[in-house]
Amino acid sequence: MSTYRLKSVFAPQSIAIIGGSPRERSAGRAVVRNLKASGFPGQIAWVNTRYDQIDGMATVHELTDLAYVPDLVIVTAPAPMVPKVVATAAQRGVAAAIILTAGLGQGPGSLAEATEQAARAHGLRLLGPHCLGVIAPHARLNASIAAHTPLPGDLALISESSAIAAALVEWGVQHEVGFSAVVSLGDAIDVDFSDLLDHFALDRHTRAILLYVESIRDARKFMSAARAAARGKPVVVVKSGRAPNSGGATHTQTLARSDAVYDAAFRRAGLLRVGALDELFAAAQTLGRLGTFPGRRLAILSNGGGVGALARDQLGALGGTLATLSSATVDRLDRALPDWSRSNPVDIVVDADGERYAAAIEALLADAENDAVLVVNVPTAFTSSADAARALVRSAGQRLRYSRAKPVFAVWLGGGEAALSALNAAHIPNYATEADAVAGFMHLVRYREAQTALMETPPSLPEDFVVDSTAARAIVEAALAEGRQWLDPIAASNVLRAYGIPTARIWAAADADAAVRLAQPLLDEGLPVAVKVLSPDIIHKSDVDGVRLNLVSAEAVHAATTALIERARRLRPDARIDGVVVQPTVLRPKSRELIAGIADDPVFGPVIVFGRGGSAVEVIDDVALALPPLDLRLAHELIGRTRVSRILKAYRDVPAADERAVALVLVKLAQLAADIPEIRELDINPLLADAGGVAAVDARIAVAHSRQLHKGRGHPRLSILPYPKEWERQLTLTDGSAVFVRPVRPEDEALFRAFFARVSDEDLRLRFFQSMKHFSHEFLARLTQLDYARSIALVALNGQGEMLGAVRLLADANYERGEYAILVRSDLKGAGLGWQLMQIMIEYARRQGLRLVEGQVLRENRTMLAMCRELGFSFKPDPDDPSIVNVTLPVGDAARASA
Known part of the structure; x- marks a missing residue:
């Protein structure tokens, strides 16, 4: 259901609390107190069968006794009563319920199952059970049992644990860090991480999202929502549970530990993973007060050489870069300071007063050779830490003169109420130690670099990248028909050969x-x-x-x-x-022994494994993981995360190995995992690599009948949907010319750039609703790098590989409606290409189970409107812009039945 009815959870107009008692530790009573304390502006009702009034507030005995239907109910009734309570709320038309009650159990026959079924029958959304509740400070809503209400802010917290959510609320109150929302999922029988990621990705009050994760249940849904959210906002995650695997039959399966798979999934989605709760606090502190910035060069200013050196060392350990000082900055500091270190870290010595701090800070903020400034203060008997803090606040307040994007981090060792109050009031992130501050700086660096990586255009695959999936499938199916779990070595070798992976004769x-x-x-x-x-x-x-x-x-x-x-x-x-x-x-004396393969994860499905090979591979434990599908950029990034990648380069008399050939093997393995879901484990060890290419010396392949791992349509096992080859088409235009239509690939950026060059300015304006003169890499990346679980774009190519047109459809988070867009090369109007592309798009929407296709068309675009009329779209003026017509086409079951 995704974001369906979640507005009633975070911005209800009316609330009913069901359950509770006058007891001091009553959950229902705590919720009512919090609702009143937070200043909730809507109606509050209390439903209670045992008491006529609690704390002076009158109650009603049944939800049906209310004269209105509340938007949200908060259930604190005993567990055996919860299914009936939820059924009554659902039948009355309540939009959402938060269930604080614990003890509903799990699985078939449980109270949780009965509750879920009662809610689903009427579209009632459920948060919980066994959760802390919801806090939305901007809506003056504290529908929780938390001890306090945090300040309004722009951080959204989604926690699987009520205790973690409560701890972060308290931390935020103490550090004056505000939240747009705090949500505890509890047992999550309905609303889950994915639903809330979709919600907060579009929430105007939320700038960054924090996650505390224990486990993911629907990996495909999570990956799709996480990738969508992370493209627009920082998403920081901490995950508990790093227990080692019990092992596997193959090396790759043993190496694909559950936590490492989660790490690969978070990385692929563009999430910033931190290692512990204190790091999540630090990330919240940083993200709550700073935006992202380009670069990783940090200038460090302190009044003590030792602490500056420690910050420098921590920066190096985390992979940051110590900024150099420009000659102009050195001259400026020489004039302003009586004594200083004349290098970065900038040590302005122990007797530095507020005026000296201000001079040094302003000089560093003006220096283009750094990207951020860390200011450290060590309390001494010579100066006032509060004066130094006020100097930082004054200088930081003027930073727009220097660089709009340059952030400032602060460490005031020993604190001091006056100093910290000044820093907090100015929204300058401050940390207990220099290590915490450097970690905060690197959180932003890593997030920005992850976003840049998400937008990189992958290299094109070689034209001879051809696989024989039919031959490989026949081998696997024959083994399954014989009841075999493992392919014999000859069959395994033949599977690799079918995918163009060089193997020794056997x-x-x-x-x-x-x-x-x-x-x-x-x-x-x-x-x-x-x-x-x-x-x-x-x-x-x-x-x-x-x-x-x-x-x-x-x-x-x-x-x-x-x-x-x-x-x-x-x-x-x-x-x-x-x-x-x-x-x-195989005699390749200067080759490197690698391992490459496919492992099977119970949550995320197939995982690509790469690392240092050999018989001691588990002991060496130099391995990196990635979720398929892969392109060449992702494959090279996977290689680069291992230590063995260093010796793939040239050293001494050993020439560099062909890293592209290694990357191609990884891409082919990912393709194999997508093409043949029955392959559960695959182990190439060793995979030899040298300047002449690669050779698979030994391979093992485990097979099993495929079973549905992820909900929804598409591939039964991959958590990221692969390239949908089934939507490739051959078309014929009205002039008889042949056109090949296929889904867009990430490497198509150059294709789109060349296409736009052959579209008239007027047609571009009609498509994008504005004049388009320049197409940035970021803009083109968003057109070509798709999440096939939510959207599709189809390009039409002529025999020379030139792009003639494109159509795309983006489904909403609830997977009910899809917004379309289309553009055909200006010299091809009237050839019938646009009509045929629209037909394929409508067919795709129906196959995916969408209810409605919609779009916006400029009123002056008569050609598009005429085509929509012929296709059966209905028209309606846009209420906010008279120059736009909203067009809609029902494509669901009802539409087909009436056709």
Whole structure:
């Protein structure tokens, strides 16, 4: 349901509290007190079957006794009563309910299930159960059991834990940090993280969103909402639960620990993850008072050399950059200060008074060689910390003269009420230690860099990037039909070959004589041979010492094979031993051993794993994870997050490895995970990489019948929907020319730029409602980098690959309505392309289950209006702009039934 009826949770006009008692620790009584204390302006009713009045406030016995239908009910009744209470509210037409009551259980037959079913039947939204409630200071709403009401601000907090939400409320009150809303999810039987991310992404009072996460239930819904929210606002998340996995059958499965998968998901969505609650507090402090800024160069000012040095060291440890001082700034500080360090950190010594602080601060704010300024004060007997704080406030108040975007961070060691009050009143973020302040600075740096990465255009895939998914699928389906969980080595090799991943040649031999016959041609070529034990029950050959390399004679092959089979049977008498596999020993002396593969996560589905390979891969633990699908930019970023990426570069007499070839393997594995959901685990170890490319030496693939992991349409297992190849089409225009239509890809930015160059200024104005002379990278990235779970854009290409037109449809968060837009090259009007693109768009909307397609058309755009009329759209003037016509087309079941 997403944002449906959430307005009644955060801005209700009337509220009814159900339950409670005169007891001091009554939840219902606490909520009423908080509602009154927060100055809630709407109607408040109290429903209670046992008391006629509580605290002087009259109650009614039943919700049906009220003369009006409240927008919101807050349920504090005992658990067994909750389903009936919710059913009554839903039948009366109440929009939303907050359930504070605990103990409703989970799963089939529980009180929680009965409550959810009663609400869903009438569209009643539920927050909770077992939650703290909701606080929306801008609406003067405190519908919670929190001890205090925070100040109005622009931070939205969504917490799975009531205790964490309450702690952050108290922290905000103490530090004068305001919130746009505080929400505790509790057991989240309806409203979840995704719904609230969608809500706060569009909330005008919210500038940044804070999340406390314990687990995600609907990964696809979460990823879609998180990616949408993070493109517009900072989203900071702290997650509990870093327990290690119990292990897996493959190296990749063992390495794909649950917390690492969550980390990969947050990274992919553009969220800023922090490690602990104190970091979340620091991020709240920073985001609540500062905007983002370009750059990572920090200038540090202090009246003590030691603390300045500590800040410098912390900056280096977190990956920040110590700013240099321009010569003009050095000259200015020389004139203003009697004594100072003449370098960054700028130490203005222990007797620095407010005037000296002001001079140094103003000089650093004016210096274009830094991006932010950290000001530290150490209390001394010579000066007043309060005077220094007031000097900072005065100087910071003038910073618009220097740089609108340059932030200031403060650390006043030892505090002091007067100093901290001055800083808080000026909304200057201040921290207990220099380490906290540097962390706050780096939070903003990391967020901005994540946003930049989200907008980067990936390199185009090579034209020979062709996969044979049909052949690979046939191999997998044959194994499943035979009841096998693992592909044999030859089948695994053939799957990799079908996806263009270079692999060593491989053959199966039942005994030593067969191994010699297969090895002889290789030996005749002068190639050394490898033999490896072949058993469906022995996943890691090293467990039985089941590999022999560099065999250079038939006698050596025969002896090695005999020994391997005998040893495997002795060590694993329970295992089926089918013989050995024979392959050439891969001799690439300057190659690097890597690991690449696919792991299966119970929440997010397939995960791509990359890192340092070899038999000790778990001990080395140099690995990074990413969610598929991948493009080349994401693949290179994945490689760059490992330590082994450093030795892919050239060093000493070793030439650089072909990193692009490694990245292509990762993209192909992601494509394989998308094409064949039945592949559950895939392990290439080692994957050798050198200047000549890559080679997969050994591979294991586990398969299982696919099951639906995520709700909704599309791929059954990926948490991010892949490129929707099924929407590719071949069209014929009225002049007989052929046109290829396909979904937009992230690498299409250059295609769009060239297309817009061939569209007239007038047509661009009609499409974008304003004159368009320049198309920035950020603008084009938003057109080409899509979340296929919510939107689609289709481009039409001619035989030369030139873009002829495009249509797009963006679904709302409730997945009921979709807004369309279309543009065709100006020299192609009348060729029928626009009509056919609109038909495909309408077909897509119907397939996705939307109820309505809508759009806005300039009244003067007669061509578009005529086409809409022919397609059956209805017209209505825009109430806010007489130059615009709103057009709508029903596409749901009712529309098809009446057609």
